[in-house]
Amino acid sequence: AEEPKTLPDYAAWKDRSALIVHSANTMETQRGAIGNGVLTPSDRLFVRNNLPAPPESIVADRDAWEVRIEGVKNPKTLTIGDLKKMGVTTVASVLQCSGNGRAFFPHGASGTQWSVGAAGCVMWTGVPLKDVVDTLGGPAEGTRYITSTGGEELPDGLDPKTVMVERSVPVRAMDHALLAWEMNDEPLPLTHGGPLRMVVPGYYGVNNVKYVKNVAFTEGQTTAKIQASGYRIRDIGKKGAPDQPSMWEMNVKSWVTAPLTNTASGRNMIYGVAFGGTVDLEKVDVSLDGGKTWKQARFLGPDLGPNAWRPFVMAADLSPGEYRVVSKATDVKGNSQPEGRTENERGYGHNGWNDHGVTITVG
Ligand code: MSS
Structure with a gap:
């Protein structure tokens, strides 16, 4: 039998008894702990990190966090303090990993063996992306994608494109996307992407980029591996490629x-x-x-x-x-x-x- 795993430091505030700890970067909610509430308590929400989480120091001075907005008429670096003056909205949405339910595949799909608990429903508060873009003069001509970059420090000695968390979603997501600084009415925990997260309601978890530091309106999709070949639906035995369906809108x-x-x-x-x-x-x-x-x-x-x-x-x-x-x-x-x-x-x-x-x- 496996040793019971403890929670990693950055997620130590979580309710251990409600979670299955797969690894330091992957924890799911126990099926019996999902409950029958309309919202998932934050301390029971699943966690999934493709890279080690950044240090707690990035949430020390939340309003000073900077995000660069590119591919608009007037590109600009904005602080959360600036964003808070541009607009605000609150949206409830399901956060679900693309691989939720992977454990049921008989071919042994590689990756975390999520059952049903890599999902939760939470309340996000932040500025509608549309308000930010309107303030900066609208998206550049030819925009087809919104490309968001995570704020992790990348490990040395590796091609950044192969490790960075950078995701593109179709520009049709603009009307619903928000840059969120609160989750369930509290400052967004580092564990879930604080101080600032790109939230794309209705889209798979991976598109909800944590500690977002750059948002670009682009003609093409990012060539980062997590987009180009990762998170693509393909037949068993096939390698990932940009022409395969990307994990965007979630299914029923x-x-x-x-x-x-x-x-x-x-x-x-x-x-x-x-x-x-x-x-x-x-x-x-x-x-x-x-x-x-x-x-x-x-x-x-x-x-x-x-x-x-x-x-x-x-x-x-x-x-x-x-x-x-x-x-x-x-x-x-x-x-x-x-x-x-x-x-x-x-x-x-x-x-x-x-x-x-x-x-x-x-x-
Ligand atoms: N972001 C960043 N920055 N990083 C990482 O890693 N991951 C993804 C998202 N975002 C990441 C990000 C994933 S992949 C998921 S699911 C999510 O996130 C999760 O969340 P939470 O909060 O729960 O942890 Mo699959 O599709």
Whole structure:
């Protein structure tokens, strides 16, 4: 058996009992700790770093943090203090790693073996990117992408392009993106990208660049490895390449969060969470017989917008026996979770309902 891993210093404030610690750079929320709230408490939110986190000193004087804005009429270096005068908004959105659900791929996709917990729903506060760009005269002509660069110090002796966290998203994301300095109504923790993070609601985690130090409006996508060949959907055995789909907008997804193993017979409440990425949810159906028959669940709590998740619940009168409990979300555009997996080399974007189900024993 593996030794229980302790939390790394930069994440020592987290609730250890709510997390599965895969490594010093990767921690996921236990399925049973996701709960049925509309927001994920910060100390339970998953962590994923491609590089070691920067030192705590970068959040010592938050308002002095600088971000360079390029590819606009009037390029400029702005402090968080400057940004705070340009506009403010609060958005709830799901932060989910591209590889959430990777553990279910039978081919052994390389990377962290995330189950369902590399996801959470949090509240972000910051300036709409649009307000910043408008203040600086609008994007340069020919802009097709928004390219954000993380503020990590890069290790010596390596080609920066192979290690840097720099991501491009299509410029259509502009209307929703924000530069955030708060998460869940508190100064954004270093662990989650403080003092400043590019937040692209509805997009996979990797596009939400932490400790953002540069935002550029560009004609092409960055040639950094994390963009050019990383985070690309391709067949098993294939290498990543720029012509393959990039992990941008998230697909519709749900999973059950309780009960997960044994439960007493009689009336039970089946809980879960569901989200549509950039699209509002229509409904969630739950099956107690592995997908043979379905019943619509009801949403629980307030609707925090299209990018947030919605907890759901379904009452069920259970007699003793074994049940395969699965959930299937459908968005307002009619997109629904598939039964199976889209097999792919790195195990990205898994939203198949079958793998995400649980088998419970009712006694
Ligand atoms: N950013 C930076 N700067 N760095 C790094 O590393 N990572 C990614 C994002 N961003 C990074 C960044 C990823 S990859 C993810 S998921 C996210 O982040 C996470 O978050 P948190 O806060 O949870 O940690 Mo996959 O798709």
